[in-house]
Amino acid sequence: xxxxxxxxxxxxxxxxxxxxxxxxxxxxxxxxxxxxxxxxxxxxxxxxxxxxxxxxxxxxxxxxxxxxxxxxxxxxxxxxxxxxxxxxxxxxxxxxxxxxxxxxxxxxxxxxxxxxxxxxxxxx
Numbered sequence: 075x076x077x078x079x080x081x082x083x084x085x086x087x088x089x090x091x092x093x094x095x096x097x098x099x100x101x102x103x104x105x106x107x108x109x110x111x112x113x114x115x116x117x118x119x120x121x122x123x124x125x126x127x128x129x130x131x132x133x134x135x136x137x138x139x140x141x142x143x144x145x146x147x148x149x150x151x152x153x154x155x156x157x158x159x160x161x162x163x164x165x166x167x168x169x170x171x172x173x174x175x176x177x178x179x180x181x182x183x184x185x186x187x188x189x190x191x192x193x194x195x196x197x198x
Contacts, residue, residue, distance in 0.1 A: 088117035142187035
């Protein structure tokens with residue numbers, strides 16, 4: 075039985091990535107692994123916000139920058155206001171998509187697309 079998927083996004087600079095995800099998107103760092111604690115990279119870290127997990131890696135071979143992840147949220151518009159207040163650049167403002175979701179996209183400093191999705195109630 076599948077229980078959870080945790081996306082791994084590649085980043086070039088773990089310090090810059092942690093600042094963006096934690097200080098701007100509101101995630102909390104749960105763990106970090108560095109081969110050499112005196113150097114910021116390579117690094118592998120786990121982040122969480124409200125039960126949604128992301129892993130970030132600057133290790134060679136752990137993906138490529140420019141990936142994407144969808145995160146289900148309760149209130150895209152409320153999150154939009156929160157992120158604007160933290161000076162996050164919004165790539166796609168909250169938009170009602172023809173497939174039934176309300177979506178907002180942001181890009182991290184490495185060009186990864188973080189897509190916040192609010193499913194609309196199904197109408198029969």
